[in-house]
Amino acid sequence: MNPDTHALAGAYAVNAVTDEESRSFEAHLEVCADCRAEVTELRAAAAALAADVELPPPPALRNSVLSAIAQTRQLPPLPVTEPADPTAATAGSTGSRATAGTTDDLATRRRPRLRPWLAAAAAAAVLAVGTLIWSPWNDGPAQLTATEQVLQAPDAQRVEQPMNGSEIAIVRSPARGQAVFVADAMPAAPAGKAYQLWLDLPGRGLVSAGLIPASGAAVTVMLDGDAAAATGAGITLEPAAGSEAPTSDPVALFSFT
Numbered sequence: 001m002n003p004d005t006h007a008l009a010g011a012y013a014v015n016a017v018t019d020e021e022s023r024s025f026e027a028h029l030e031v032c033a034d035c036r037a038e039v040t041e042l043r044a045a046a047a048a049l050a051a052d053v054e055l056p057p058p059p060a061l062r063n064s065v066l067s068a069i070a071q072t073r074q075l076p077p078l079p080v081t082e083p084a085d086p087t088a089a090t091a092g093s094t095g096s097r098a099t100a101g102t103t104d105d106l107a108t109r110r111r112p113r114l115r116p117w118l119a120a121a122a123a124a125a126v127l128a129v130g131t132l133i134w135s136p137w138n139d140g141p142a143q144l145t146a147t148e149q150v151l152q153a154p155d156a157q158r159v160e161q162p163m164n165g166s167e168i169a170i171v172r173s174p175a176r177g178q179a180v181f182v183a184d185a186m187p188a189a190p191a192g193k194a195y196q197l198w199l200d201l202p203g204r205g206l207v208s209a210g211l212i213p214a215s216g217a218a219v220t221v222m223l224d225g226d227a228a229a230a231t232g233a234g235i236t237l238e239p240a241a242g243s244e245a246p247t248s249d250p251v252a253l254f255s256f257t
Contacts, residue, residue: 009035013042026145033184033218036148147222149173150180159254163187170223170233170254179209179227186212186219194240195251199225200232209233211242232256 008025011017017025029036150156153173160169164187172179181197189195189212198206209223212235223233234250236243 009038030220174228177228179223181221183219196238198234199230
């Protein structure tokens with residue numbers, strides 16, 4: 001994992017990342033409890049800050065800025081062509097007028113001009129600042145990942161227990177019909193083996209809900225299957241490719257009742 005990935009937590013929390021960075025960081029969130037916690041805290045802080053400074057924008061702000069941008073020329077004006085004979089432009093004038101006119105022309109040509117594209121950029125910047133402060137055209141709060149939606153669901157039910165020095169848990173949202181396995185430091189499975197998740201479904205018994213990645217570190221896994229109907233979940237040690245049915249006694253059991 002790129003060490004800079006952790007540094008994306010702040011930008012991700014306020015939707016300031018590219019689509020590619022967002023996909024990469026969401027994959028990272030699946031296995032990094034620290035970043036998940038940091039993103040949650042940053043989003044809460046940003047929401048509180050926005051609530052403190054949010055003001056209704058002037059009704060005409062958006063239309064006036066967009067209108068100014070639409071009417072602003074995007075290409076610079078053609079360069080001024082100097083006359084072949086500098087004295088021709090002042091022919092028939094007195095010496096003092098000719099000198100003054102020449103001086104004024106030079107000053108005009110030398111004076112920095114506000115490029116049209118710069119004016120358009122300034123208008124766009126005003127619009128961007130207005131959006132940042134007032135947020136009148138936002139699409140809404142930052143979107144949570146599927147696992148975050150379960151972990152933060154109002155009806156989330158957490159069942160946890162220790163496992164070989166690690167704290168493991170199943171978080172279930174009956175309303176969403178989903179469950180997530182989390183571990184702060186999942187013990188690594190023996191060589192050639194993998195830890196497999198199971199849902200205990202009425203009338204069906206233990207049904208495979210996916211494999212736990214072998215990492216020896218923080219792990220977050222969305223369970224496959226209907227967690228709303230499940231009465232519990234379990235973990236067994238299986239061949240690396242997984243099994244259709246448990247082949248060993250459970251190393252952990254979770255009851256949802």
